[in-house]
Amino acid sequence: MMLCAASIGISSASESPNAPLGIARSGIAIPPTVGGLSRSAQTIAPDNLDIQAVFGTEKSGELLTISVFRNTSGNVPVWFSQAQRMIEIDLHQKGGGLAIPPHSFTPSGLGKDSGILAVYNRLQHGKRQSIGTALFASGDWYVLLRASSLKRSAADTATWMQAAVTDLSLSSAALGQPVRPIARCTIPLAHPPGDPVDAPAYGLVTLTTRKEIPDIRISASFWCLDSHLGKGQAVYRPTGTNDRYLLATDASGSAISVRGEAVVSGTPTYYSVVAVRPRGIDILAMLDRLPTPSYPLPRAGTSRVLRSYSSLPPEKAKP
Secondary structure, three states, rough: OOOOHHHHEEEEEOOOOEEEEEEEEOEEEEEEEEEEEEEEEEEHHHHHHHEEEEEEEOOOOOEEEEEEEEEEOOOOOHHHHHHHHHHHHHOOOOOOOOOEEEEOOOOOOOOOOEEEEEEEOOOOOOOOOOEEEEEEEEEEEEEEEEEEOOOHHHHHHHHHHHHHOOOOOOOOOOOOOOOOOEEEOOOOOOOOOOOEEEEEHHHHHOOOOOOOOOOOOOOOOOOOEEEEEEEOOOEEEOOOOOOOOEOOOOOOEEEEEEEEEEEEEEOEEEEEEEEEEEEEEEEEEEOEEEEOOHHHHHHHHHOOOOOEEEEOOOOOOOO
């Protein structure tokens, strides 16, 4: 049975471990028991913008992790792809194969086929019987599940994860649109030769002197996977485009957006490089041309920021 957010309240890290855990801004709450397992650990990020709750233990042979983070970029297939990649680069999972390939599923109470799920087989010489991941959107937030079991088959783990979703209290906002697993891009990225240089001051005026946060989100209904850069970092593009991209740097919503700005007669005046975080954005550079995907990473790893903007969503009233 799906719990009602208005009736259970929201707990913080300092409150009772038996109280539901949630993000007041999201309308999502996680009860103390999910999927038949009791909560064993939890992490709440600063500003209460994302949480992670762990149920069960490795020792018990059953482990379920639920993460909730802001929807600030990409879409469900993009961030599911990141979650899937984190399993594949895990040294403890190396050698395990897909038992149930990524496919759409319907999270309880949400839109039809609005989530994606996949399950991997155990390692040939490992301890896990199966490990799975699933992701869907609830309002303006992503909900990520990761389940591992020493006992369950891949099919049983898939069923277990979907049953765990029914234990959650989810946002009453938009139900979410049907999604499909991400595919590889079919056309190459069109970045010109030569190293990019900083654009004229015009870009500084348009992006760094505004009172309110500029809209730098790359909007698209469908995305494709351009390339993997290693360490769980990957480049995604709106399907059918070759002049913009999103460089996902983790599996919890952090990314670098690169796109053309101030378009005149179909040609961008300059290109923005913007770090997108759960709490806001950092303008890293304005360039004269589209950079290669490897270019933004060194800038993101330095303290050079032209301007930062906060994008904290308003707190929802606690019941």
